[in-house]
Amino acid sequence: MPTNIVDVPPEILLENLFPVLPVADLLSLTVTSKYFLFLCSDETLWHRKLKADYNFDGSGTARRTGWKFIYRGLYRPKVFVWGEAENSRLGLRQYPGSRSAGVPFPVQLDIPGANIIKLIAGGMSFHALDTRGNMYVWGTLDGTMYSLHLDGYAAKGKPARNPLKLEMPDPIRSISCGRLHSCSLDIKGRIWNFVNWGRPFRLSSHLLSQPDSEPIQIECGWSFSSALLKNGEVLVWWPTVGALQEEVDTRFQSMDESGVGEAQARNGIIPCHTWTAAVDPVLLPSLPSLPDIAGIGEDFREHPPRLIEIGGMDSMIIGLTNYGHVLRFRGLDHEGAIGTSGWQYLPEFSETARICQLSEFSDGNFELPETIKITHVSAHFMHFSAFSTGSCSIVLQGEIDTDPDSKPKIIPELQNRDIISVEFGDYHNAALSANGKLYTWGSYSKGALGLGDPLTLPIGTPGGFANQAQLNGGRGRPPSVTVPTEVRFDHGRRKSKDRFCFSVTAAGWHTGALVIDLEPDENEEDDKIQFRSEQQQSQDPDSWSTPPIVPQIPARGWGMPFIHRIGFAGRGMHRGQSNRDGASGS
Incomplete structure (x- = not known):
């Protein structure tokens, strides 16, 4: 002893x-x-x-x-949001007084009484998770629908103008968002689905009660939801189409008729009326035969590959195995569209020899390990990434039309940077490094890059205008940023402040981040940003606007739904429809 x-x-x-x-x-x-x-x-x-x-x-x-460092900083993490402001998606009470469209740089969002440790962007909303497992929401879950002022959060189109807490049965441990829906996983392993914020339903199925069927990851694609199980299998379901939608509509109609679950917010809380939907999701086929890319021989045959991570796109899932295989599963538009679809292996994103032969790597400009193993994937809408970790990390990007013969897109500025997270909006992108630096690139998207007000940035600066003529015009769209550029979190301060970003999220035309101060808060009043109200922001004549969508008022017992034109921004259409480039923000 x-x-x-x-x-x-x-x-x-x-x-x-x-x-x-x-x-x-x-x-x-x-x-x-x-x-x-x-x-x-x-x-x-x-x-x-x-x-x-x-x-x-x-x-x-x-x-x-860096876990000890983050532990020390999580007693007071800061939430920053920026980009498109329509649908109340930024949750701010006041908006910076910029003449540029949207909010073009990070602005702190205050959520009283909550230590936020996870931030997730939806198509027109944000969801957040705090240290106690409470779930907060703001924005509009479905901005294509219209709601009345007196409606509760049983209405899909009801905006949460500031962060509201959802009153759920048990603490939540993870959240994922699609375009117009979201889902969460609680501490008991139960999956909750949201097509509105007032009436979440739990998915009940025998497929979730089998041995080794515990969900280890939930992932929303553009219009579907999915779960990766402990045994490596994947379940998929569609909350807004098919049999599940019929179940949801029938239950909601019954609630409307009985007057329950209106979910009027009180004191910053939405009282959720929870229920159970007994509909079986679709079990995707098992993985095909895959090569031994790790070169481990007999162990590989005895322990075949299994999925350890998935990412959701528009009608497609990206999968990653424990050995580093990257795969795709297409045809997830609706339950009947799966047919004979199966997993397809993407060797150009998986095998060391093929990756090393890519022209961007073969010229010797980057240090590559002898064996490359992809350890993480992420995806949203039309884009996905597959990346490794460490000082010699690599980041490979793919698109919705990537096939087994497609070569990855390589952005040199992301290589060997110890990138730990890659997030995609509709047309903008973000990458976070282990040292707390956040980089963005892509379309301006109403300020979603967060690089600053293009009307005040020096000409030629990433995020600004390319020449004096564009700047003098003042109303054109700044050119896209092709080189990942660092985002600052001290805009508007008279004195610069060093901050550490430990989490980032993006979707639609907006971005959010969680940040830790690296310096003491000597004077938090040292802030010269001029703010204005949300109403002033939306009515600003100098702000760019986009064509309105036509939200549909749900029938809710009134007979046939009718159409009401209102100036919400948002695509409001499915991929491929006519206003692909004309409307804002998912």
């Missing part, structure tokens, strides 16, 4: 004792000796403490280090 704590094996300390010690005791222990300073700085220990104390596990990123 050890008589001194120093004699206790380090494995026992790290696995059993340290995880249950108060943080103050751990910090006190670090000053007793170099041995305990080293031991109490263990990355796995602080990763576990983050999950236990803050409900934060870094899911959705490839982060492997």
